[in-house]
Amino acid sequence: MLDAVRLRNARNFSGGPGALPETILQQLHESMLCVPEVGMSVLGISHRSEWFAAVVAEAQRNVRTLLGLPDGYHVLFLQGGATQQFFTFPMAFSRPDGPSPEYLHTGYWSGKALAAAASRHRIEVAWSGKDAGFKVLPRARDLTLSPEAPYFHYISNETVDGVQFQETMGRDDVPRLCDMSSDFLSRPCEAQRYDLIYAHAQKNLGPAGVTIVVIREALMDKVPPGHLPEFMDYRTHAAAHSIYNTPPVFAIYAVMLATRWLRDDVGGLDKMDAINRRKAELLYAAVDGSDGFYRGRADAAYRSIMNVVFNMATPELEKQFLQASAQAGFSGLNGHRSVGGMRASLYNGVTIEAVEALVQFMHDFRKRHCV
Template identity: 65%
Template structure:
């Protein structure tokens, strides 16, 4: 079976590109998953075979993040959007104390109203006044010592902003939406009480959300939640509380196996991601203002390079010619427009180099 070459030039903000070797294994598994004797689309979620898939995926995520055994790894449904509600339902409902939230872009903004449904929320900092063009400095942040938790987004996919440090106080649980930079680099992940990430950026297809949650945090959660929305019930069932997205979890297992064995871990993945981002940002910085990055240089994302061209007509021409040249997913998010090149783990350095070559050719042609 042949792999569509356009898959290698998928710069979409999500679902993102998958490694070619993973795509090949997925193709084969659709016919017959190794050891299962069936298509992955027909494997029972109650089978021993699938239980082994979940166990390996859990172990791979824990190992890659360097988390100890007191973290549970869950594979849930509902995307990051469900986590916007599930977190405050579990930790904020009934509280008289405000949870701390950062409003650094489009997706962190989506989390705020869901949290306010459950209890008081304090917006520690908002980038609305600067059009979400930068992230806060430490001097601009004043975290509450009595907050039930701190919530922030590590990488804003729409605006192309990424934190390069861990925020907050060590005596307040950190909750982080890492959907678009999960497993892209090493970090101090033990400093977080709960991390969540939907799959369709760095992990696989849409349909599954990975959660890493500390057992001590779960012990203090609300007790009257529906089972499907209770982290403890999901942990007790090893993510098979109901019929889970078997296919999506299987692909997550393949991706984490690829990161572990083929890439060699998160430090090696980070080195690759930095090279891709450096290529794109150099193209922006060396374009004499033709390509205009949206994010402040100090806060630039290695996952999402968001930029504009001189005017809307030029941007339309750029996107049309890029599509004709085989590049996919370069249109900016509908809320801001422009152009966005997403450089998730599955995208190879060669793809980034080809895009830079196209960008230079377009710039010279247009001028």
């Protein structure tokens, strides 16, 4: 039974919540019964305890270390997911009578972000990939962006559409905001060039329930006093060290373990990036070398290291693939409900061995169905 559970956990290619390394799952399993230094379950430890304050402090330090963050930034652990951030920063940093913030529309989730902002104030869509089916991305050199915009926003990796930026976008003289939910701490990042980075944890860093926000103090201080509800004000949570109200203790503890694993076991983001790129190379080689049996959706120049999206000749064949993959112990390979097809998410917790097993399955499935 335990071996079967391990296999299912290892072969979890879900778009989120995603796979976690077995060593972290084991620590979480043990902590649900008893955290040794406290003598009780993590699920019942007070968020006002010294132990939890130390957990938050280490998680913040780990994020700073992994990103190489300079002074002048706050690392916050918030609730509400990326969706709450879609509404929070437009309220914080743009004005109805001022210049419009600029957005890139590169897929499903950036569409959600710009719709949330547009419900508050005017926005400018600086580039859209809608007419191209969200299969391509703009190059930084090809964008014409305003120096007057209160901020510029984009999403670094589109989980649904399988495209990912490989360069930092935006102007250095305009606040740069980025949703990195699905590739945060999966690779090195020019963190000092961003004014706000946000990422919910359930892709690469833990279970659902906590969103990490890295925000430049100078940007945070631009919000006029009383302009935001207290709970949505970044300064409120910075002053309270992310323990303003009852936070998701278990989820933040998991993030602490995951960032410790990245720091100590993996050896940093350069090494994590090399592992993730190897996984993507293996899977894209299986798609590209299938003589059209598997059909990648994103343009090869822009496709994601994190989310490999592909289709097959017919919906019926795709259905057979998903059924057979589930029987073989794989999970989470169905594409997003908005686009269908298949998607294999290669988050930090997915091993090279799991990808090799998926590639072998894809090869065998193709042999059985090619005539």
